[in-house]
Amino acid sequence: MTDLLMSRRGFLAGASTLLAMTAAGCTTTTQTTREQANLPPPVPADVVMMYAALPQERFPVPAVDLRYLDAKYYRKRVPYQTTEKPGTVVVDTPNFYLYHVEEGGMAMRYGCGLGRAGFEWAGRGHIAYSREWPIWTPPSEMIDRQPELEQWRNGQPPGLDNPLGARALYIHEGNRDTIYRIHGTGETWTIGQAVSSGCVRLLHHDVIHLAENVKFGSPLVVLESTPAFTPTPQLV
Template sequence: MAQTLKTSPALVVSRRGFLAGGASFGALALAGCATVPDPRPIEPTFDRAYVEMYAALPYEKFPVPAVDLRRLKPSHFRQYVADPTGERPGTIVVDTAARYLYLVQERGQALRYGVGIGREGFTWSGRAEIARKAQWPTWTPPPEMVARDPVAAPWANGMPGGLDNPLGARALYIFQNGRDTIYRLHGTNDPSTIGEAVSSGCVRLINQDIIDLHARVPVGTPILVM
């Protein structure tokens, strides 16, 4: 509500001064009402179930850090889906085109994991079985890789397990007709490779996912790589 001000000799406001002051006040008011863009990037929010799924694993032999979910495609988070494979329960199916691994469940369900696969020229497909499982495995590059890759050459006799080991936290070894195919399902600590074709032939999963899969499947599990 407007209020009448009584002037006195000590308080005389000129019309010009009042208008100037009013203009300044109006400018301040407008500035106060204006929306100023926040320069900080908006952080994506993730379902708490996924945050917990990919949380740090401090009690591992080599503590596994939490996954930065901003670097992992949401479409490749671990989740239950309708089984698209038609394989019998307990079978592992790797769909290299879609970059998914399915562990077939009962009642038409499958547990789906996002994977990274071998780049063109370093892929394998067929039916086989998981003949060996290892925790924090030693990585021994094949002679062909040692010959072509100077990074692999120093580890010709084996690289001990650890976070920097290319096999990650777990490895499942694929054998066909009793013979090692040299291909593995194994871990990685680089989420950006999931959904991509970047490795030298093997199928890689986030460390948290390969730890989960390793615990679910026994030696002798059938596997189909398409």
């Protein structure tokens, strides 16, 4: 009788433990499923490679933290219907895209950051030239607004901390420098945002790619309602 009672108690204890483990297992599975449902979709391997570290650069560029880049702003070749001739650079300000027009109704599309309120610009010009790892010199008006920039009055040396980044493409209108640039940035979260002082910023990887493929003298069109450039203090 005693043996039977012990066996019954052992069975009940084992059953209780099993029930607890089963319940715990269900809870864990549900939690894991919920966490997985909240994860961003996996980044394609080709995108990871496209934005991998660039150790060969004069100032080695780290890999892009793709957690902070919306997938719609990945560099991509896309169909693009336009009357602009191949080689033209088109900045689509409402959608935060820059297109480099190609043959056959295609274009290379880049996500970009643009000028914040009060620094927007639009119109036509051309890419006069580009510079690798340029020096940045803030204009006096900008230094007046941001006194901490006084240290760079005669120019900030190139590097990852320089606002122009890995490359700068200089925008002219006729023979006049508009003081606007297409330049690099390592601030991934600013792509798709209006944050700069009027310039177009691309990720370092993307501005390097654009600079390697654009020809000097190529037309540039900034799509906006404003009919012409309205120059404001340079850059960032």
